[in-house]
Amino acid sequence: MSTPKQTVLLIGGTGAQGVPIVKALIPGDSYNETSLHSAFEGIDIAFVNLNGFAIGEKAEIYWGIRIFELAREHRVQHFIWGSLASSYKASGYQARFRTGHFDGKAKVADWISAQEIGERGMRWSVLTSCMYLETFAEMLAPAHETIDGGEVVVFKAPVGGGTPPFIYLEDLGKYARWMIENPQRSSGLNLRIATANVGWEEVARSFTEVTGKKAIFRDLSLDEYFASGIFGPADRKVGHSVGHDDDTLQTYRENFSGFWNTWREDVLKRTEKDFELMDEILPERVSSVGEWMRLTGYNGEKSNVLKDYADAGGKKPQ
Numbered sequence: 042m043s044t045p046k047q048t049v050l051l052i053g054g055t056g057a058q059g060v061p062i063v064k065a066l067i068p069g070d071s072y073n074e075t076s077l078h079s080a081f082e083g084i085d086i087a088f089v090n091l092n093g094f095a096i097g098e099k100a101e102i103y104w105g106i107r108i109f110e111l112a113r114e115h116r117v118q119h120f121i122w123g124s125l126a127s128s129y130k131a132s133g134y135q136a137r138f139r140t141g142h143f144d145g146k147a148k149v150a151d152w153i154s155a156q157e158i159g160e161r162g163m164r165w166s167v168l169t170s171c172m173y174l175e176t177f178a179e180m181l182a183p184a185h186e187t188i189d190g191g192e193v194v195v196f197k198a199p200v201g202g203g204t205p206p207f208i209y210l211e212d213l214g215k216y217a218r219w220m221i222e223n224p225q226r227s228s229g230l231n232l233r234i235a236t237a238n239v240g241w242e243e244v245a246r247s248f249t250e251v252t253g254k255k256a257i258f259r260d261l262s263l264d265e266y267f268a269s270g271i272f273g274p275a276d277r278k279v280g281h282s283v284g285h286d287d288d289t290l291q292t293y294r295e296n297f298s299g300f301w302n303t304w305r306e307d308v309l310k311r312t313e314k315d316f317e318l319m320d321e322i323l324p325e326r327v328s329s330v331g332e333w334m335r336l337t338g339y340n341g342e343k344s345n346v347l348k349d350y351a352d353a354g355g356k357k358p359q
């Protein structure tokens with residue numbers, strides 16, 4: 042059955058999360074107050090994934106709310122917020138889980154969730170995602186080490202036995218498409234998506250099953266993780282596109298300590314109920330890390346996933 046033609050504005054459309062949504066829909070434009078006014082002209086549907094690493098938590102909260110307001114001003118019919126859950130809030134505000142790039146998006150999601158839908162308001166949905174499985178080919182790519190004379194693929198992370206949710210990006214695009222095509226069901230819904238809750242022992246085991254290569258998981262302390270240089274100097278501030286004379290910006294060490302504490306202690310997980318809804322929406326969804334490895338031909342080699350990361354030459358941008 043053909044659907045009437047509609048126009049979609051997609052912010053963050055050149056990024057890892059945006060590209061599969063663009064593929065599933067159509068391309069759009071970027072933002073700031075002036076360009077947003079012209080970008081929203083004639084737009085029916087907006088999917089908005091702001092870049093907290095570029096602008097920091099404070100600006101993400103402001104722009105998330107402001108972009109929603111501008112969308113409504115321009116009579117956008119359906120606003121979809123690309124979100125992340127807050128472990129800081131979910132833990133009852135325990136400091137060791139504070140993660141700016143979660144909390145900015147989550148605060149905007151809470152604010153959006155208080156907005157009226159109907160005659161006076163705009164239809165909204167929240168798409169709460171999680172780490173991309175594709176990250177195993179980039180920031181979480183394994184090392185190749187010689188152990189007892191044999192080559193071993195070593196997956197390393199400061200995660201212990203934690204099993205955080207991961208999402209296959211192509212499925213993320215399909216969930217966004219479902220929201221647009223099923224407004225009666227997606228309106229007012231915060232859809233918490235994931236392929237599965239994934240532990241690193243399972244990652245190593247699945248890798249061996251799929252590739253036949255020996256693989257292990259090695260747990261790291263946070264000090265070992267930051268000493269690996271993954272973020273360059275970990276004491277610089279998050280927010281590569283804004284001035285750093287701002288005390289509200291976390292450092293990479295602070296932000297990613299909260300991030301890994303969250304996963305190590307399993308503060309944010311998808312529930313049976315979440316997976317039941319996902320099975321109903323996308324029965325063909327990829328549902329395990331092993332299935333994802335098989336489907337995509339994952340071999341542990343590095344490839345480009347995050348635009349920011351590639352733009353900065355393989356490090357989190359300055």
Ligand SMILES: NC(=O)c1ccc[n+]([C@@H]2O[C@H](COP(=O)([O-])OP(=O)(O)OC[C@H]3O[C@@H](n4cnc5c(N)ncnc54)[C@H](OP(=O)(O)O)[C@@H]3O)[C@@H](O)[C@H]2O)c1
Pocket residue numbers: 052053054055056057058059071090091092093094095096125142143170171172173176282346347348349350
């Ligand atoms: N990595 C993950 O596993 C993961 C998972 C879930 C959610 N997220 C969230 O997704 C967001 C990043 O999006 P992504 O995953 O698609 O990353 P990405 O591949 O690095 O893409 C970054 C996007 O942000 C845009 N951007 C860069 N600098 C900007 C600026 N100063 N102002 C506005 N936009 C800017 C880029 O557009 P240009 O073409 O202009 O450069 C691009 O569209 C972050 O907030 C992150 O927390 C990440």
